[in-house]
Amino acid sequence: MKAVHIITRLVLGGAQENTVLTCEGLLRRGHDVTLITGPALGPEGELIKRARAAGVPVRIVDEMRRAVNPWRDLKSYYSLKKLVREIRPQIVHTHSSKAGIIGRKAAHAAGAPIIVHTIHGLPFFKYQSRAANWLYIALERRAAKISDRIFCVANAMTEGAVAAGIADRSKFQTIYSGMEVEPFLDDSVSPREVKKELGIPEDAPVVGKIARLFHLKGHEDFLAAAARISAKFPSARYLVVGSGILHDQLVGLARRLGILEKVTFAGLVPPDRIPALVKAMDVLVHASYREGLARTLVQALLSARPVVSYDLDGAPEVVLPGKTGFLVAPADIQGLADSVILLLSDPQLRQSYGEQGRRLFAEKFRHETMTAQIEEAYFDLARQKGVSTGR
Numbered sequence: 001m002k003a004v005h006i007i008t009r010l011v012l013g014g015a016q017e018n019t020v021l022t023c024e025g026l027l028r029r030g031h032d033v034t035l036i037t038g039p040a041l042g043p044e045g046e047l048i049k050r051a052r053a054a055g056v057p058v059r060i061v062d063e064m065r066r067a068v069n070p071w072r073d074l075k076s077y078y079s080l081k082k083l084v085r086e087i088r089p090q091i092v093h094t095h096s097s098k099a100g101i102i103g104r105k106a107a108h109a110a111g112a113p114i115i116v117h118t119i120h121g122l123p124f125f126k127y128q129s130r131a132a133n134w135l136y137i138a139l140e141r142r143a144a145k146i147s148d149r150i151f152c153v154a155n156a157m158t159e160g161a162v163a164a165g166i167a168d169r170s171k172f173q174t175i176y177s178g179m180e181v182e183p184f185l186d187d188s189v190s191p192r193e194v195k196k197e198l199g200i201p202e203d204a205p206v207v208g209k210i211a212r213l214f215h216l217k218g219h220e221d222f223l224a225a226a227a228r229i230s231a232k233f234p235s236a237r238y239l240v241v242g243s244g245i246l247h248d249q250l251v252g253l254a255r256r257l258g259i260l261e262k263v264t265f266a267g268l269v270p271p272d273r274i275p276a277l278v279k280a281m282d283v284l285v286h287a288s289y290r291e292g293l294a295r296t297l298v299q300a301l302l303s304a305r306p307v308v309s310y311d312l313d314g315a316p317e318v319v320l321p322g323k324t325g326f327l328v329a330p331a332d333i334q335g336l337a338d339s340v341i342l343l344l345s346d347p348q349l350r351q352s353y354g355e356q357g358r359r360l361f362a363e364k365f366r367h368e369t370m371t372a373q374i375e376e377a378y379f380d381l382a383r384q385k386g387v388s389t390g391r
Contacts, residue, residue: 001378001389002032004087004112006080006103007095008066010037010051010058011044012271013212014295015120018153018177018370019095020047024054025178025371030390033057034087036080037099038064043243044212045268059083066098073102080106090114090387091378097123101139108146113387114378117143118151120177121292121313122160127216140166148381151374153177154293154314173377178370179295181362183275184302194280198264204237205344208281210274210296211288213244218287218310220253221333225285227257228337233344236262241277243268278303282350283343286315289330293317298365301325301357306350308339324357 003026007019023033036059040046051058061083063075084092084107091114092107094100100117107115123140124133144150144167151173152158158172192202200206207229211217219240226238240250240263247265254260266277278284284300286309293314300307301318307325309315310332319325326342328335343350363369382389 001091001382002087002089003091003093003378004034004036004084004089004107005093005095006036006099006107008038008064008097008099009042010035010040010047011042012047012268013044014177014292015096015118016047017179017271017295018118018120020051020054020056021178021180021367022093022371022374023051023056025367026375027055029371029375031375032089034059034089036061036083036103038062038066038076041065043245043268045243045270064099064102068098073098077102077106081110084110084112090382090389091116093118093374096120097136097140101143104143104146114148114381114385115146116149116151116377116381117147118153118175119157119161119292120153121290122157122164124164125290127289137164137166140164144171147171148385149173149377151175151377152292154317156314156317157292160313175370175373175377176365177293177295178367179298179365181302181366183272184278184299185358185362186275187279187304189276189279191280194276198239198266198280200237200239200264200280201235204235205233205282206237206239206280207283207285207340207344208239208241208278209285209287210241210277210299211286211294212242213240213246213250215246216289218289219246219250221287221331221336222285223250223253223257223259223263224333225287225336225340226263227259228334229340229344230259230262232341236344238263239266239277239281240264241266241269241274274299275303278305281305283308283340285336285340286310287336291315298361301354301361302365304351304354304358306343306353306357308336308343318357318361320356320360324353324360
């Protein structure tokens, strides 16, 4: 089949990695795939070079940006419509909210036979204004009407979308976000060597967090919990992986909490560096207030590391109390600290949770599994709509 994927921007992030892996996988399976995106602006890095190196044709729509701008958004719409008419795909697959709303409308206007969308994270959420949520829900409802299927990276995304009246449940399908699992399953990496590279004492327990340094990612809560953990474990160190606009603010917070010398800000790292950094951790904490299903939770479990997360969105689908980690109510900083303290106090519990996580999720989150499910959904929709394919 000929497919076009559209995403707002290809920075380093879960939705973006998911999209690139899907395009690469479909290409390997013999499909004709084009990836359309806006420029990769900002401090989060980019995946455009990675996609092109894998042979995926990438087309840049310069007007398409994450921020709402009516003039640019209108120009993006016309550019996307023109490209879809030029490429004439059998299927248009959109990702992320901005590209999903504009891209589906453009695909429909251009006469694309099949239109699908992936929800990586709902654009409406608790910590946003009522007016913004109302607007996003209205736009998503309209876009859903011209969608043949909506994929969700977690069951929680389906539940949230159905509850908001986006579309009938029958239109949704959960396909977990695939990743390259082998580097995380590889235990040949020495945690001691990684700690040495980072300037962390080799015998220090390490609590880590991987996320953009951005609002609602919960770094403030992580550092506040770290200060409380340090009272019980003075030797503990804290590894923060990621870059973003809050870097200086978070460094200042760590200084005020008296733990700056115990915190390593690793900054922006290439994706192939993440497995080694996870191996250096004893516990991974995810304190985000908004997420689809955080890839870092899965990556830690694939690395046989236990996890502690706020109990929201897709986290309960991989953080299983009594099996793989602890779920804590959002904003419960003491709960985060207590859960980490319990894990640091019990090496056998850490090992048990980590091993169970690896066993439960290694196959489910392979990118090959994701791509096969997406491909089958494409063919299923083609059969339903009478669209000719090469199968």
